[in-house]
Amino acid sequence: MQATRKLPPVTEVGMLSLALIVAGGIYLSAHLPRHVPLAPAVILLAASALLLAGNLLSLTRVPSFAWSRFFEIARWALLAYVVTAGMIEYAFVRDHLSGGPLLVLTLSLVVYAVHVPVLIAFTVARYYDPSEATA
């Protein structure tokens, strides 16, 4: 089984990253329509984005990772999650959300729409040997 290879904790880090943007989203949503101090949400978003970057960086250091399979899955997953992120963004814009909160929530959706496909593609690619013939 390919999973016995030593791999970085991409799923765990990814879930932490998602938890941080969800926490930021809840923080902002819980204050509506009052003025929201943005600093906590920005810190959570920045930490989440850093974890995403760290996850991608750690993956690039994995020897013999099945990148072709990773990208094959990631691009379709990205398409799907961009659609769902677009629907959520539409709801925010429809409700006249603007300024800093809209920017933070939009960037959070970007992290979400990138990180979930990374997790899906990683979970698939970790069980592949790059030299393995695939269907």
Added chain:
Amino acid sequence: MASVGGVASQHHEAAPAEAPDAQQDFEVVPRRGLIGVAIVFVCVVAAIAANKLWPLAFLHFVGGASWTIIDLFLGFVLGPILGSLSVPAKIEMTKKLMPKMVLIMPTVVTATLAAGWQLGVHLGTVQSTYYHHGWTVASFIVVGVMAVIALGLLEPANIAVLVELKKRRPDPEVIEKLMKRFIYTAGATGVMQIATLVIMAKLTVG
């Protein structure tokens, strides 16, 4: 919750019984089902655009009920049954069930959350001035935790098990591991759905 298990101990005798080509005669994402997904998403966008109570409530209630029932059913009914099946039957069941889950779960979750948020805006229940605001925030937290579990564990396992089954020689150990992860996380989110039901009942009666 019963194990999905037993594959690891049985696959050596079961694997040769599987004809390689027969393993691959399914679609990871059923293309015809995408039409249904598109229809649901168009309905959600139309309901949000119209901002009318009935369509928003309909989509939120139907989506939420489906989400809860599917999670509980997978975790506590189908999971134990799947665990007791023979390896070929388990693989056959997985090939039939999981492609449908790839489409159903993200669609149901997105429709529930998007329509639910707009319904809250329409009714004013998401405003911090709402008298049960604490309950609303509690629902955000429960849904947030469920979303992280579903996005980080459940959905990747769903896709990965199907791609594994598409291989010329699927590894039963990998299938076993991923199916366990899928069923257990579905069961865990199903239990959390009960908390959502308690909160929603409170918000409904005031």
